[in-house]
Amino acid sequence: MCFVVDPRLERSSGERRLAFLFDSLRELDAKLDGKLLIVRGRPDEEIPRLAKAVDAEAVHISGDFTPFGRRRDEAVAEALGDVPLEATGSPYLVSPGRITKDDGEPYKVFTPYFRRWREHGWRQPADSSIPGSAVLDPSGVKKSGRIKTPKAPTTLSFPAGEDAALARWAEFVDDDLADYDTGRNDPAADVTSRMSAYLKYGNIHPRTLAADLGRSAGGQAYLRELAFRDFYADVLFHWPHSLWHNWNRQFDDIELDTDDEAYERFEAWKAGRTGFPLVDAGMRQLAETGWMHNRVRMVTASFLVKDLHLPWWWGAEWFLEQLVDGDMASNNHGWQWAAGTGTDAAPYFRVFNPEAQAKKFDPEGEYVRRWVGDVDADDYPEPIVDHKAEREEALRRFGQI
Incomplete structure (x- = not known):
């Protein structure tokens, strides 16, 4: 398992985002018994080099649907040549591009998108994570270019990683989910889940959250927020210019x-x-x-x-x-x-x-x-x-x- 620290993203990311990313990588490496291979460089150079070093038959990635991510992954796929690049994961309940009108056009309005999104549905969470014993030991890869997990450039006010995400989610479900529908707009009460960073960095999958929501008013209000997350990703997927320019x-x-x-x-x-x-x-x-x-x-x-x-x-x-x-x-x-x-x-x-x-x-x-x-x-x-x-x-x- 490998993570490429892309200098382009390092330069364009705020210190807090980098800190959360690096803290997340540190926890993942520990869960994998120190077998997470971290390298720094351009992915379209590092991934083909590593694929050749381990004689990989395919390279599997989690799909990135942002304009930069799509361009980057296209460059990696081209550089890999005959080795296929497979996007086998998605950080969304329903991946961008899958929800369309009957005529195949994307939705511009959330409410009809939400109806079709619910009809489409999603898979249940995976039963378990990959055990560290099943991961290739990077120490056996010659000239891997492995680096230590970069030091977080700042200290965060809350912890990163899967364990922290699961703990925070359990706390929210037990203490605040029942009041979410009526209390989520009260900044003093603060019954929000604060799961956004954990979702952003893949510490937890939205399928894990959706599985716990049930049919209560609070649960359905939260599900709607997860749908908004998917909707905005879908809008950006279909209209990439809207990242920094007016959609309208x-x-x-x-x-x-x-x-x-x-x-x-x-x-x-x-x-x-x-x-x-x-x-x-x-x-x-x-x-x-x-x-x-x-x-x-x-x-x-x-x-x-x-x-x-x-x-x-x-x-x-x-x-x-x-x-x-x-x-x-x-x-x-x-x-x-x-x-x-x-x-x-x-x-x-x-x-x-x-x-x-x-x-x-x-x-x-x-x-x-x-x-x-x-x-x-x-x-x-x-x-x-x-x-x-x-x-x-x-x-x-x-x-x-």
Whole structure:
């Protein structure tokens, strides 16, 4: 079993994502009795070299459906020549590309996709993992190029790996799943599962989660979130340009702010110094932990694109820099949902009011006080914009396209 540390991904990944990856590899190596072969280099060079060294009849990988992953795997397949590259695994309940309309076209709207997704179904979890004794010992591979598991560049606030994923999932099912349907939008209660990073890095498979959900309201609400994860991966699969460009190209003409004042506001947003307590709480939680409650992600994203009129990809890049989970499809299409530029997005006239959102979802101010200890201090900033005025400005700009 081999993992190739690609320098291109090292350069483009935030420290927290790298730390979670390396911690996950360290745990996997221990589970395999030290038989995980880790090399560094371009996969289209390293994999063919190793396949030749062990006289491999085939190379098996887990499918990667991102634009970069597909290009990379195509290059590996070409470099392998007559040795087939087999994608035998997928990190989704239903792999991108499998759910289509009757005419073969992909879905653009989640609700009909969700119905077809449920009809399609998925396999049950595998009975067991591969035992370490069944894995080729890399010490017997000549000139393998093996490296030690890279050191994590930062310390995370929660552990990585399969054991941690299973423990966290069991805790969520026992303590919070029953309340998930009604409590998932309350950032102070925090009944969310926090499984996103474990899913992103393959520490646990969504089939394992789905098998435990049952028919309760909480279980079905959680299943719907897993479906959203698959849906956004499917959208990116069919429209790869939407990773960093508007899925709806009509919005390419919208007026955006990119001058010096815009950058100053962007820095205030990143630092959690906007003068809107719920926005600031979310941004400070992100900076400190590498995670943010989903409801607050929507509020902070809406504020950046519709109150500050900044490009959504500025925010998406910052989230990827800070988040531990950092899933490209979910992150970037979540941002496009907030911006109104994506598939099945929030309508352009829906502009979250940060103060109204705080009253509705954090009525006692518990979440805000947890992350914005200076909210009542004299030096806490005044609001950097007038929400009512900026809402009208956002509607004006959207109305021009």
